[in-house]
Amino acid sequence: MPNYYQPEIETMPYEDIRALQNERLLKQVRHVWDNVPYYRKKMEEKGVTPDDIQSIDDLYKLPFLSKDDLREAYPYGLLGMPLSECVRIHSTSGTTGKRVVAFYTQHDVDLWEDCCARAIVAAGGTKEDVCHVAYGYGLFTGGAGLHGGSHKVGCLTLPMSSGNTDRQLQFMTDLGSTILCCTPSYAAYLAESIYERGLRDQIKLKAGIFGAEAWSEDMRRDIEDKLGIKAYDIYGLTETSGPGVAFECSEQTGMHINEDHFIAEIINPETGEVLPEGSKGELVFTAITKEAFPLLRYRTRDICVLTRKKCSCGRTHVKMSKPMGRSDDMLIIRGVNVFPSQIETVLLQKGYPANYQIVVDRVNNSDTLEVMVEMTPEMFSDSLGQIARMEKELVAALKAMLGIMAKVKLVAPKTIARSEGKAVRVIDKRKI
């Protein structure tokens, strides 16, 4: 039985979606032109005015926005509404430690929560459910997004946030959580704990909504088997609101993009050229309803494929594949965005050589991050205690910059592999 939160929108015929997108796009371009001088300047530089945009077919004429723009415009440069109309911010780490801050009006929050509600209902959620939100709460969008969506659906919402596994399991068993929302790696960890403690018979979970990091089909089956649930993927990024930009339905063959709020394009990351449906390329979003942070043609750097193949769930919105990679060097580790340049910045600040290597792996379904640093004569000491103190300081500085723990490994000079004279900075051993 199909589950829709807003059936009239979610199953709207394609022609109607397109008409709605056309209407909203024109309005949004005008809004941005009038209120966001940073983007207006970019349009002027490209010789484009709002009059040049008559429909989605003209979308390609608009300039792209990238994470670099967000950094340059930090914090208010891309704001589309007076601050007095904004009610919330969320934030994500950007390159070289500068954060990206996104703003929301009450209307923006409302629409975002609608998107998350659609995801919860698609996963079988109703007002009878107990929705266990174990995404991090705070600046991260995961907690707030699913929390708001859960309220809209009318679920009993458990604002657990992440961590404290004992408490998670206690609430899960005592209050009978039926839907679990968290990162897939945390879900795998909880599943493992439930399995080990023999709690399987005491939990009532039926579905999970897992996102914010890459996960494989194998991992999905593993979580589904261990918890006896159906596991759904969800996609989003802080720049475009947060989770719920796209979500999986019961078919589990891709995520429906909420096209009444976002226009998706696939481009060639090298040339910026728009590619036809079915092509693999970089995903670009234009937010057509957002007021406070109205990004047009924002390059996500995620590589994926879009398809309009008819879906058995009845939804008509375009589906995106799981991201297959990145067109930049960003790593997603335990749900957190990590750029190698951030690690480099910390090393240089602390007086270490910039010759380093980042090794990312997945052990027991949880990501590990190891930073290998070549020892230098200046760092070396006859005292192991002194070396350990330096290591500890570096670990703390990395934690402060990245928001997650990294293991530091000191290695002998000239041992970090170089190919054609250029050091290999990142080794990602995760098989996703």
Next chain:
Amino acid sequence: MTIHQISVFLENRTGQLAEITRLLAENNVNLRAISIAETADYGLARMIVDDSHKASAILLEHGDILSMTPVWAVEVPDRPAGLSELLTVLAEGDVAVEYMYSLFTHKDGHAYMVLRITDEAAFTAAIAGTDIKLVGMEELGLK
């Protein structure tokens, strides 16, 4: 009257130590004492050699990371309680020993201990007036 010790950084990898000792052997440097300190990820080799300047030049050339550290060589009677007596004196003088190991050399019923003590003033004060004997580079045939 300290003696020269060479400390070399060792990555935790099979054959690291063999490589360093082979290098010294090829250059006819004689090891007079060696001690290994280790953590889970790396270690360091502390060595007393007959020619510390030559040894350090060879190791630096090889690309190793090292430091020269002053340590004390102390003569200890080779009999029960020999070391205990020395350490008791140091403990009573509130002298902290960071690490310690022995030299291969023995002489007339005596062994030699290598001690790393950073508080030189406390150390010399503690052993003053006792029969504890420090040994210098020359006496040990080191340069």
